[in-house]
Amino acid sequence: MTGRQHTPPGAGAARQAEHAPTPPVALTIAGSDSGGGAGIQADLATFAALGVHGASAVTAVTVQDTTGVHGVHALPVDVVLAQVDCVLADLAPTVVKVGMLGEACLTLAVARLAAAGRLPRLVVDPVLVSTSGHSLAADGVTQALRDHLLPHAVLVTPNTDEAAALLDVGPARSVDEQADQAQALRALGATTVVVTGGTVRTAAGADRVDVLAEAAGTHVFRSSEIATDNDHGTGCTFASAAAAFLARGESTRDAVLSARGFVRHALRTSAGWRLGAGRGPVAHTRTTFLDPPASPLTSPLTSPLTSQGAPR
Ligand SMILES: Nc1ncnc2c1ncn2[C@@H]1O[C@H](COP(=O)(O)OP(=O)(O)OP(=O)(O)O)[C@@H](O)[C@H]1O
Numbered sequence: 001m002t003g004r005q006h007t008p009p010g011a012g013a014a015r016q017a018e019h020a021p022t023p024p025v026a027l028t029i030a031g032s033d034s035g036g037g038a039g040i041q042a043d044l045a046t047f048a049a050l051g052v053h054g055a056s057a058v059t060a061v062t063v064q065d066t067t068g069v070h071g072v073h074a075l076p077v078d079v080v081l082a083q084v085d086c087v088l089a090d091l092a093p094t095v096v097k098v099g100m101l102g103e104a105c106l107t108l109a110v111a112r113l114a115a116a117g118r119l120p121r122l123v124v125d126p127v128l129v130s131t132s133g134h135s136l137a138a139d140g141v142t143q144a145l146r147d148h149l150l151p152h153a154v155l156v157t158p159n160t161d162e163a164a165a166l167l168d169v170g171p172a173r174s175v176d177e178q179a180d181q182a183q184a185l186r187a188l189g190a191t192t193v194v195v196t197g198g199t200v201r202t203a204a205g206a207d208r209v210d211v212l213a214e215a216a217g218t219h220v221f222r223s224s225e226i227a228t229d230n231d232h233g234t235g236c237t238f239a240s241a242a243a244a245f246l247a248r249g250e251s252t253r254d255a256v257l258s259a260r261g262f263v264r265h266a267l268r269t270s271a272g273w274r275l276g277a278g279r280g281p282v283a284h285t286r287t288t289f290l291d292p293p294a295s296p297l298t299s300p301l302t303s304p305l306t307s308q309g310a311p312r
């Protein structure tokens, strides 16, 4: 080739993009939701929205839409572990998020990897039952999670029903009971536990309450409920957003606060959507959180830590 090469329009931008900083990598080990609202699909969309490269190990294929779960097909344990192995070896994720495991044998196999120190900064969303009421966990999963996997987690994110099931007690009837359950779960060995989705009736409607338990104490985050029919997958989105913020370098407590802000923004953004005949997905990727790219981790995601009465 002779002379100066022709530079096509936009090539400068393309070259710049080639030199974008390497993103952090997170691995999600979770089930597929064919409707795209929860599970692997929610996790990867959330990672992408937050500038984190998402790798995935699929544990099960669910036949699912916004109206419910119509079938669950577990993948063989060795197929799941092969996905995890190759991602760990090649992409070196710095955070691993676990969602639906489905079967006790897989839960135990993942716990063995965690015990061997192979799952860095483990975030566990102990998925047991879908919001639509379909079981996503076979016999023995609850016990395997409680006795073998949770003790290795830096963060566990049960909703109030999952917390009660893991502790084999009734659902919390007050914020104090929700806090007691968060601390009781933490006593099983996880560094931090946040029990999500408590509801407190108010004169104006309702508040949603998440309670975080850590070594330093218990923190209650309380905000007004967002009126929407599109709340399918909020738990997966919350846990994967927390994993993404951990991967971006935030402390666990800050990552939880940022994840809360992300989910609330996603809920608000999708509140007017009509996707499917049932409870639609939240707006995982229609967020403007990280715009402009400069100082991406400041407002409006983060909010000061408060006990009682977090930002609305
Ligand atoms: N309608 C709502 N308004 C405000 N916050 C909400 C609403 N629904 C869920 N959240 C928040 O979303 C986060 C995770 O929600 P939640 O506890 O409902 O998870 P989950 O029950 O595991 O969700 P899912 O099972 O649907 O994936 C929490 O911070 C919770 O407070």
Ligand SMILES: Cc1ncc(COP(=O)(O)O)c(N)n1
Binding pocket: 030, 031, 032, 033, 038, 039, 040, 062, 064, 099, 100, 127, 129, 130, 131, 132, 136, 231, 232, 233, 234, 235, 236
């Ligand atoms: C594959 C998969 N993982 C997790 C959930 C929980 O989400 P939800 O409680 O919103 O149904 C789900 N429905 N499907």
